[in-house]
Amino acid sequence: MFESIQYWDPAAQFVLFSALKILVVFGVTMGFVSLAVVAERRVSAWIQDRVGPNRVGIPFTNIRFLGLGQMLADGLKFLLKEDFTPNYVRTVYFWLAPAITMIPAFLTLAVIPFGSTLGNSSNRMVIADLNVGILYTFGIVSLGVYGIVLAGYAANSKYPFLGGIRSSAQMISYEIAMGLSVIPIFLLVGSLNLGDVVGYQSGGLHTWLVWKQPLAFFIFLIAAFAETNRLPFDMPESETELVGGYHTEYSSMKFALFFLGEYANMIASCSMMVTLFFGGWTPPWGASAATTLWAGLGHVAWFLAKMIAMMLLFIWVRWMLPRFRYDQLMDLGWRRFIPMALFNILVTAFVVALWQR
Amino acid sequence: MATQTIEFKEPAARLPAPAHPEGEDLREMQGEKMVLNIGPSHPSTHGVLRVLIELDGETITKAVPDVGYLHRGDEKIAENMTYTQFIPYTDRLDYLAPLANNVAYALAVEKLLGIDRNLPPRCQYIRVICCEMARISAHLLGLGAFAMDVGAMTVFLHTFTEREKIYNLCESLTGARFTTSYTRIGGLSRDLPPGWIDQLRKFLSEVIVNLNETETLLTRNRIFVDRTRDVGIISRALAIDYALSGPNLRASGIEYDVRKANPYLCYRDLEFDVAVGSVGDCYDRYLVRMEEMRQSVRILHQCIQKLPGGPDNRVGEPVNVADGKTVLPPKQKVMTHMEELIHQFMLVTQGVNAPAGEIYFGAENPKGELGFYINSRGGGTPHRLKIRAPSFVNLGILPAILPGHMMSDMVAILGSIDFVMGECDR
Numbered sequence: 001m002f003e004s005i006q007y008w009d010p011a012a013q014f015v016l017f018s019a020l021k022i023l024v025v026f027g028v029t030m031g032f033v034s035l036a037v038v039a040e041r042r043v044s045a046w047i048q049d050r051v052g053p054n055r056v057g058i059p060f061t062n063i064r065f066l067g068l069g070q071m072l073a074d075g076l077k078f079l080l081k082e083d084f085t086p087n088y089v090r091t092v093y094f095w096l097a098p099a100i101t102m103i104p105a106f107l108t109l110a111v112i113p114f115g116s117t118l119g120n121s122s123n124r125m126v127i128a129d130l131n132v133g134i135l136y137t138f139g140i141v142s143l144g145v146y147g148i149v150l151a152g153y154a155a156n157s158k159y160p161f162l163g164g165i166r167s168s169a170q171m172i173s174y175e176i177a178m179g180l181s182v183i184p185i186f187l188l189v190g191s192l193n194l195g196d197v198v199g200y201q202s203g204g205l206h207t208w209l210v211w212k213q214p215l216a217f218f219i220f221l222i223a224a225f226a227e228t229n230r231l232p233f234d235m236p237e238s239e240t241e242l243v244g245g246y247h248t249e250y251s252s253m254k255f256a257l258f259f260l261g262e263y264a265n266m267i268a269s270c271s272m273m274v275t276l277f278f279g280g281w282t283p284p285w286g287a288s289a290a291t292t293l294w295a296g297l298g299h300v301a302w303f304l305a306k307m308i309a310m311m312l313l314f315i316w317v318r319w320m321l322p323r324f325r326y327d328q329l330m331d332l333g334w335r336r337f338i339p340m341a342l343f344n345i346l347v348t349a350f351v352v353a354l355w356q357r
Numbered sequence: 358m359a360t361q362t363i364e365f366k367e368p369a370a371r372l373p374a375p376a377h378p379e380g381e382d383l384r385e386m387q388g389e390k391m392v393l394n395i396g397p398s399h400p401s402t403h404g405v406l407r408v409l410i411e412l413d414g415e416t417i418t419k420a421v422p423d424v425g426y427l428h429r430g431d432e433k434i435a436e437n438m439t440y441t442q443f444i445p446y447t448d449r450l451d452y453l454a455p456l457a458n459n460v461a462y463a464l465a466v467e468k469l470l471g472i473d474r475n476l477p478p479r480c481q482y483i484r485v486i487c488c489e490m491a492r493i494s495a496h497l498l499g500l501g502a503f504a505m506d507v508g509a510m511t512v513f514l515h516t517f518t519e520r521e522k523i524y525n526l527c528e529s530l531t532g533a534r535f536t537t538s539y540t541r542i543g544g545l546s547r548d549l550p551p552g553w554i555d556q557l558r559k560f561l562s563e564v565i566v567n568l569n570e571t572e573t574l575l576t577r578n579r580i581f582v583d584r585t586r587d588v589g590i591i592s593r594a595l596a597i598d599y600a601l602s603g604p605n606l607r608a609s610g611i612e613y614d615v616r617k618a619n620p621y622l623c624y625r626d627l628e629f630d631v632a633v634g635s636v637g638d639c640y641d642r643y644l645v646r647m648e649e650m651r652q653s654v655r656i657l658h659q660c661i662q663k664l665p666g667g668p669d670n671r672v673g674e675p676v677n678v679a680d681g682k683t684v685l686p687p688k689q690k691v692m693t694h695m696e697e698l699i700h701q702f703m704l705v706t707q708g709v710n711a712p713a714g715e716i717y718f719g720a721e722n723p724k725g726e727l728g729f730y731i732n733s734r735g736g737g738t739p740h741r742l743k744i745r746a747p748s749f750v751n752l753g754i755l756p757a758i759l760p761g762h763m764m765s766d767m768v769a770i771l772g773s774i775d776f777v778m779g780e781c782d783r
Contacts, residue, residue, distance in 0.1 A: 048514040158393050162415070162764070231508055232580055241768050243400060320574070322581045323508025325765040326415060 021127045025109055033263040034071040040315050042067070047319045078256035086155075086249055093154035098250065098257035101147030105264035107140045112271045113195045115281045115300035116289040125281070125300065126195060133194040134186065137272065138179050141227065144265065145171040148229075148246050151258070155249040163245025166235045166326055170226055173333040174233075178223035180341035181216045184348035185209055185276055194275050201279040204286030210277040215344045217277045219337050224269040226333070228262060230314060232321040233329060270310035271303075278306050390418060393764075397426045401506045401768045404778030408755065410767065417767060420759035422752055427782035435742035439708025440466045440542055443742070448536040450746065451780040453498050454491035454723045455537045456527065460484045461720035463540035464621060465729035468718045469711050472543060472678055473621070478665045479674040480544050481623040486557070486660050487530075487539060488622075488720075489653040493564060494523045495723030495777075496604075496646045496653075503643065503772035504575060507584045512574050519567045522560050529553055542709050543684040544677025554661055554668035561654050568650060575643070585639035589758050589770035592637060599754040602747050603725025605774055608645045609637035615721035626663070629656050639773035646775070683709055708737020724748050724777060744783050748776035 008016075038053065045052025056073045057064035085094065111133040115125030130136050145168055152164015186192055188209070189200045201207050210217045226233040237245040247258045274280060281299040290296035324332070396407035405426035411419035431450070435443045447462040448455040463484075467473040476484075497516040504512035524534040529550055531537040539546055575581045591601065596609035606613060614631045616624045632648035634641030666674030677684040685704055686697035703710075713735040719728035725747025732741040751774055759767055 044511075048511050049518055050514065158391065162393075234508070235765075241401065241765055319511050321509065322504065322575075322578065322584060323765075324580055325584055325763060327763060328583055 017123055018127060021125070022110075025114070025127060026106065029106065029109060029264060029267055030260075032267055033260050034075060035068075036263045036266065036311060036315075037074060037259070038068060038070045039311070040318075041070070043312065043315045044319045047316070075256075078253055078259075081252040083252035083254065086157075088156050089249060090154045090156055093150050094249075095254070097147050097151035097154055098254045098261070099147070100150060101144060102257045102261040102264065104140045104144040104147075105261050105268050107143075108137050108268040109271065111136055111194055112268075112275055113198055113280055114271070114303045115296055116287070118290070118293050118296035124195065125296070129195060130193065132192050134182060134192050138175065141268075142171075142175055144227075144261075147258075147261070151246040151250070155246070157249055159242045159244070159248045160246045163235075163237065163242045163248070166242075167229065167246060170229075170233065170235055170326075170329060170333075173330060174223045174226035174337075177219055177333055177337035177341055178227065180338060180345065181219035181223065182276060183341075183345050184213050184216050187345070187348050187352050188212065194280075197276060198280035198282065202282045202286055202288060204282075205279075205284040207286070208277065208279045213277070213344070213348070215340060217273070219341050219344075220273060220276070223333075223337065224273065225314070225317065226329070228265045228269055228314075230262070230266070231318040232324050234323060235326050235329060266311060266314055267307065270307045270314065273310055274303060274306040278310075395767070397423075401771055403502060403771070403776065406752070406771075406776070406778055406781070408759075408767070408771075410759065410764070412764065415763045415765075417759050417762055417764060420756050420767075422755045424749065424752065424778070425782055427778045429783065431783045432742055432744055435739055437738065439737040440711065440739065441704075441708060444540065445536060445538045448538055449779055450744065450783055451495065451722060451724055451727070451748070451777045452535070453777055454495040455535065456487035456531075456539055457491035457495075457720070457722045458727065459537060459540040460488050460622075461718070461722060461727045462729055463542055464720060465716065465718035465731060466542050466709070466711070469714065469716045469731050469733055470542070470683065470709065471712075472680070472683065473718075476544070476622075476678060477675045478623065479548075479670070480676045480678075482660050482664045483545060483549060483676065484540065485622050485624065485627070486657060486664075488722075489656045489660070490523055490526065490557075492653045492723045493650050494520050496650050496775075497523075499723070499772075499775035500571065500643065500646055503639075503769075503775065504571075504581070506768045506772035507581060509574065509578075509581065512571055515567060515571060515574075519560075519564050522563065526553070526556060526560060529556065541677070541684060543680065544675075548670055548676050549668065551669055554664070557657065558661060561657055565651070565654060568647065572647065576647070582640060584765075584769055585643060585773065587636070588639045588762065588766045589773060590636060590638045591754060591758060595754070595757060596637065599757065600750050601725070601754060602750065603722070604632075604642060604645045604649060605725065605751050607632060608634035608641040610635055615719055615726055619719075621718075621720060627656050627659050629653075639769050642773040642775075710737060711735065711739075719745065722747060724775065724780065725751060727780075744780075746780045746783055748778070748781040749783075752776050752781060 042052040042054075052067070053070040054067035055064060056067055056069035058069065085091065110127040111130050113124065113126040113129075117123055117125060128136075148167040148171070149164045152160045152162075152167070155161070185197065189197050191197070197209075201209055225231075229235075229237060235245075237247070242248070247255055250258060281303040283298070283302050287299065290299055391412045393410050393412055394407065395410060396402040397405040402408065407423040407426065409421045409423060410417050429449075431446050434446060444459060444462060447458040450458045464473050467476070497520050501513035501516035504510075527537055528534045530553060531539040531546070591599075591605070591609045593609050593611055596606050596611060601609070602613075610633060612631055612633045615621075616629075617631055629652045630648075632645045632652065634645050661668075666672050681697060681700040682704075686700050690697040691701045692698075711733045713733055715730070715732040717728055717730045719726040726745065727747055728745030730741075730743040730745065731739050734740045754774075755770075758770060762770065
């Protein structure tokens with residue numbers, strides 16, 4: 001039955017495979033998001049000398065599965081909470097904002113090559129194999145700030161308003177640093193396609209770009225913390241100052257969308273970092289595109305493993321550091337990272353011009 | 358104590374320039390200010406403090422603290438009960454250090470009775486142990502909450518692990534974890550339970566480890582230092598003008614500790630240093646609290662060593678003054694002897710017969726000087742009892758130091774001032 005697909009016309013094949021990939025990627029990402037929430041709670045518990053959620057398993061039995069049932073319980077809780085809309089909010093934007101926050105995070109994942117092939121070389125494991133992959137990513141990521149700004153505006157209340165202002169300033173300034181930090185990568189690789197970036201690093205551990213561009217990685221990592229609004233850069237939220245910031249007035253599923261958006265953003269940033277600096281789906285001993293189904297799945301597994309490692313770094317940092325002050329954050333972004341990134345571009349350009357041409 | 362002068366950026370320099378009185382246009386260019394209501398239920402106001410702040414962008418231009426949301430009328434309540442009956446109310450003043458409040462109140466009443474200088478030595482040592490345990494407990498929470506306010510959540514839970522051990526100690530000492538009511542007028546409700554000193558010793562060795570960990574997390578953490586250094590500076594003059602006390606005063610470089618300046622109990626026999634800051638910013642207040650906990654551990658070690666009667670009190674050192682008219686006699690004697698029965702009856706129905714007069718007694722509590730002023734017209738109840746609550750006095754400085762800071766600094770300043778609303782509003 002499946003063999004007959006090969007004889008379909010290419011457009012139909014493309015539609016079928018793209019739809020399949022989108023479904024799988026979306027499903028896996030959502031799964032990872034809820035897993036990340038539980039992981040965050042468990043890891044923070046280990047850091048803080050606590051136990052963390054380890055109880056919830058299958059109801060009415062003693063099976064606990066390490067507390068992984070918490071994923072479902074969290075989701076159910078969000079669904080069952082009262083969806084409260086205060087009567088002073090700007091209703092349309094109030095409903096729009098959570099969706100706008102969540103969607104860009106998922107759109108970013110479209111250009112990330114999460115595997116080589118599944119045996120058939122015409123079918124690469126990336127939803128949209130764009131030639132301008134990174135430009136697309138930055139374009140989409142910038143959209144994410146609208147959701148937060150809109151949430152701050154729509155709530156029509158002072159705390160979310162301050163949160164919205166902070167986040168717009170923060171995300172715009174760190175986007176610049178982030179964008180500048182990856183330019184050296186593309187100077188080295190010579191292409192904006194993320195598949196080519198992975199291809200450049202497919203020679204094994206020593207070819208990974210993190211060794212050639214440690215400064216770029218450093219800036220990108222910190223900017224990613226800022227972009228995902230996580231500690232030490234969670235100024236827009238800062239629950240001890242702004243009591244939750246832009247999502248103060250949200251409850252139930254609308255709040256959950258912000259929550260999911262944050263974690264989906266984290267997954268997107270981690271995938272991006274793995275692709276740009278840690279060889280994407282290639283194992284540390286290097287590899288070329290897979291020729292069998294199992295090798296292809298192995299590559300996907302490598303990608304996921306690296307991504308999970310990055311996620312753990314994100315979680316670890318969150319529970320270890322205090323929060324910056326707003327002006328210190330802007331200072332760091334504009335006066336340290338942007339000049340550093342520019343300097344990095346210059347040096348790389350010189351090196352490329354002198355040695356590689 | 359060597360004081361050092363450090364040049365720092367004047368926080369007021371960050372204030373926007375004042376509008377020219379004649380230029381209405383200029384005032385419009387500056388824009389409208391936003392009044393933001395912080396509290397009474399806000400994560401960083403530690404209870405029910407309310408602060409009205411006026412913001413220009415994120416810079417605070419005016420701050421008005423509003424207290425009283427937890428007012429229970431403790432001072433008035435005291436007028437309607439005997440001195441002993443008021444002891445449980447002192448638990449609820451600074452509820453992070455109930456043992457220290459018990460001790461301070463008991464000492465105040467004993468001063469009125471004229472017996473505060475001749476308490477049995479064992480009683481004095483046990484009371485010092487109580488005070489210092491309370492100090493560690495209160496400072497652990499203060500630091501943890503401070504760190505949490507600036508974003509370091511983990512520190513809070515680390516310090517709470519140690520506080521849990523202190524609560525366990527309180528439980529085996531007094532029977533209650535939180536509302537201890539341990540002291541009595543002229544003594545203590547009971548002697549140390551057997552094996553308690555060993556538990557305390559174990560705790561002391563563990564708390565130092567925890568303090569070192571906390572210090573690794575915060576003291577040289579660049580973000581924490583950036584958030585706290587040169588923020589919320591209280592100059593020496595300002596600290597005196599606003600009658601600050603406790604760690605907040607000492608962080609401003611003034612070496613005043615009631616335990617040293619006006620020793621009570623057996624503090625004269627104990628060796629400890631007074632931690633003093635230099636600049637008076639949030640970072641100094643953090644460092645002073647950190648050092649005070651280490652000094653408290655030092656005091657506790659000395660107390661364990663010098664405790665008259667030893668841990669188990671085999672020789673039967675008294676813990677109460679030997680005066681049947683002040684302290685309830687042993688139950689066995691009440692049942693068998695006429696005189697003790699009368700004493701018991703009089704103490705329970707009338708209270709201690711205090712002389713007429715007025716006294717003030719201040720003790721060095723974790724938050725500052727907790728003072729009790731008692732005006733007595735004789736008899737078993739005070740005519741007027743005034744509580745000098747350090748948190749209340751310390752909070753008074755907010756309007757003076759908040760303007761010019763950013764909103765995030767406010768959180769750090771509130772955390773570093775370390776107040777308890779139960780005591781402030783009393």
